[in-house]
Amino acid sequence: xxxxxxxxxxxxxxxxxxxxxxxxxxxxxxxxxxxxxxxxxxxxxxxxxxxxxxxxxxxxxxxxxxxxxxxxxxxxxxxxxxxxxxxxxxxxxxxxxxxxxxxxxxxxxxxxxxxxxxxxxxxxxxxxxxxxxxxxxxxxxxxxxxxxxxxxxxxxxxxxxxxxxxxxxxxxxxxxxxxxxxxx
Numbered sequence: 001x002x003x004x005x006x007x008x009x010x011x012x013x014x015x016x017x018x019x020x021x022x023x024x025x026x027x028x029x030x031x032x033x034x035x036x037x038x039x040x041x042x043x044x045x046x047x048x049x050x051x052x053x054x055x056x057x058x059x060x061x062x063x064x065x066x067x068x069x070x071x072x073x074x075x076x077x078x079x080x081x082x083x084x085x086x087x088x089x090x091x092x093x094x095x096x097x098x099x100x101x102x103x104x105x106x107x108x109x110x111x112x113x114x115x116x117x118x119x120x121x122x123x124x125x126x127x128x129x130x131x132x133x134x135x136x137x138x139x140x141x142x143x144x145x146x147x148x149x150x151x152x153x154x155x156x157x158x159x160x161x162x163x164x165x166x167x168x169x170x171x172x173x174x175x176x177x178x179x180x181x182x183x184x
Contacts, residue, residue: 001029004072004149008036011068012061020057021045033074033150036065039132040143047143050087052101054109058145062106063113069149070114077122078103078110079146084128084137100125106145121150 005027012018012025024045026037038046038058046058054062069076080103082095103123111117133139 001034001149001151005029005034008034008065008068011064015060015064017057017060021061025061030148032077032148034148036147036149037132038062038145038147039141042140046145047102050098052098052105054102054105058106059109062109065147066110066112066114068114069110069147070116070119072149074119074152075121075150076110076115076119077124077148077150078107078120079124079126079148080104080106081126081130081132081142081144081146082128083139083142084131095127096125098125099127102145106147110147 009027013022021038024039024041026039028035028037038061040046044051044055046055046061047053048055080099080101082099084095087094087098100123103125107115107120107123111120128137128142131137131142132144133142136142
């Protein structure tokens with residue numbers, strides 16, 4: 001994952017629009033795999049405020065990531081997050097829907113541009129439930145899309161060390177077979 005992180009960072013740095021978002025893309029290796037986060041700005045670098053459709057900057061970056069990730073056998077999860085500002089445009093549409101719709105918009109764009117149809121395992125919308133900056137719940141950096149390149153099963157086992165043997169509980173005692181006998 002560290003090698004993949006280095007390769008993706010190099011690819012992103014080579015983009016002509018890199019200066020626009022160089023401080024807004026963060027890549028970290030976690031227990032899930034490589035987490036790539038597109039952190040929002042006050043002006044809406046990746047998504048305009050309250051809108052699920054990505055900006056041109058987001059499209060360029062997501063397409064580039066899709067082209068690179070599509071070459072890999074790894075599965076991918078995509079998450080959408082919002083800040084804690086209530087979304088009040090419509091009673092039936094709030095931060096939950098917005099975070100999910102943004103994650104799905106990213107998924108569609110990435111699958112149209114290189115990510116394999118079977119690579120995406122999950123699309124999750126978290127609204128404001130996993131804030132990057134919990135002490136400042138309305139900070140724009142809380143609004144983000146996360147693309148997680150998951151460890152392959154073999155890689156995950158190597159990262160976690162030797163498999164642990166689970167001790168199973170003994171089977172529950174079974175009732176004896178009793179024939180119905182007439183009562184005396």
